[in-house]
Amino acid sequence: MALRVFGLNLVKTNRSVLQNVCKTGATPTQQTVAPYATEVTVQASPAAVQKQKVSKAMKAYLKRANEHDEFMKTQHLEFQIGKRHLANMMGADPETFTQQDIDEAIEYLFPSGLFDKKARPAMKSPDEVFPARKAAEFDETGRPFHSMFYTGNPNFFQLLHDIVQETNKIHELEERLLRRGNTPDENQKLDTTGFQLMPKDQLELLLVESIADIEYSNFVNSMERLIALPYAYKSKEFIERFLKPLMDQSKQLEIPKPRIDEQGRQYITTYECLRKTARADVTVRMPGTGKISINGQDIFYFPEEKCREQLLFPLQFSQMLGKVDIEANVEGGGPSGQSGAIRWGIAMSLRSFVDQEMIESMRLAGLLTRDYRIRERKKFGQEGARRKYTWKKR
Incomplete structure (x- = not known):
């Protein structure tokens, strides 16, 4: 030049x-x-x-981007090496070794006394472990690409702008159809039963931005107004981008098929029913007369009424009380831990004898959720787990 x-x-x-x-x-x-x-x-x-054109901001971004690319390249290489070693130890083909195979191999090779899965080691792809980074939001001269760059959260405010645009389009469509005398079709009404709006943490991952609680509340209110419109089905594709199905978790759980015993009755046995330090295995047989056996005794094995109520609650909730027989063997822990372990085993076994709708209701009621809470240990220099010694001036 x-x-x-x-x-x-x-x-x-x-x-x-x-x-x-x-x-x-x-x-x-x-x-x-x-x-x-x-x-x-x-x-x-x-x-x-x-050199004259590139701004200082662009230089700083390019430096950080290059460092991040080199870091991710190293992490991907280490992940591939680790996956290949793990596949060789399991006698599998490294080229077809999937993430599910990795998780199963780690669970097999690293047995642990810790029953919480989060306490076990994990090996994931670097793309899942490390959060995504934003691309450059400005050109070489420092001029921002996005029109809402100076709002601080351009992607979030652009999303709110898109929601308002979709709402205005539906309002205009409704006015045109009303002039012609048309009414909304009830058969095409948008049904969001079994779905919920995307949680805040997932929305932040989608936008690659951190948002405040009040901003997320504004997003929820805007989406609810859009969904409540009579012609919301016209924006179905846009709305479904931010809906999360509630039944995904229950569908992912594999429900075992009942077996047949010598008497011709169906039965399901659930092992490793854990609560605190108690361990139990529960067998549910159908049809039955409502008989409950715990370590060879009846339900009065637990002298406290609240423990007996814990056992009967999943049966009453699923309307299976008096229709099945229950046999449980439990050891370790106290009455509360043992009753909690048996309750979870009964609820998990009843999935094989009820329909999908009842399973979803049981999940929402918390019956199918493991309780990982344990007693917090005493700390050195303290009177208990949290309690401190009384301070005395003299």
Whole structure:
């Protein structure tokens, strides 16, 4: 790129002209100066021009982006090496070794006394472990790409703008149809039963931005107003992007099929029913008369009424009380832990004898959720887990 610089060649300037100018105090005219004006051409290198254009913000971003790319490249390489070693230990083909195979291999190779799955080691793809990063939001000159860049959360406010646009489109459509005398079709009404709006943490991952609680509340209110419109089904694709099905968790749980015993009755046995330090295995047989056996005793194995209520609650909730027989073997822990372990085993076994709708109701009621809480240990220098020794001045 050539830069043209126009100036005066003072070396070749006539001395007399300059002296006359100084004596009269007049300003040299264009005719006086023009003969001595020269054109100077400077050839600038492309690197120098690029250096002038790139802003400091862009330089800082490119530096961070390169460092992140190198870091992710290293992590991907280490993940592939670890996956190959793990596949070789399991005698499998590394090329077809999936993430499910990795999880099963870790569970097999790393047996642990900790029953919480979160306490076990895990090996995931770096793309899942490390959060996504935003792309450059400005060009080389520092000018932002997004029109809402200076709001602080451009992606979030753009989402609110899109929701308002969808709402206005539906309002305009409704006005046009009302003028023609048309009414909304009830058969096409948008049904969101079994779905909920995307939680805040998932919305932040989608937007690659951190939002406040009040901003998420504004998002929920805007989406609920959009969904409540009679012609909301016209924006079904847009709305479904931010809906999460409630039944995904229950569908992912594999429900075992009942077996047949010697008497021709169906039965299901659930092992490893855990609560605190108690462990139990529960067998539910159908049809039955409501008989409950715990370590060879009846339900009065638990002297406290609240423990007996814990056992009967899943049966009453699923309307299976008096229709099945229950046999449980439990050890360890106290009455509360043992009753909680048996209750969870009964609820998990009853899934094989009820319909999908009842399973979903049991999940929402918390019957199918494991309780991982355990007693917190005493700390050194304290009277208990949280309690401190009484401070005395003297």
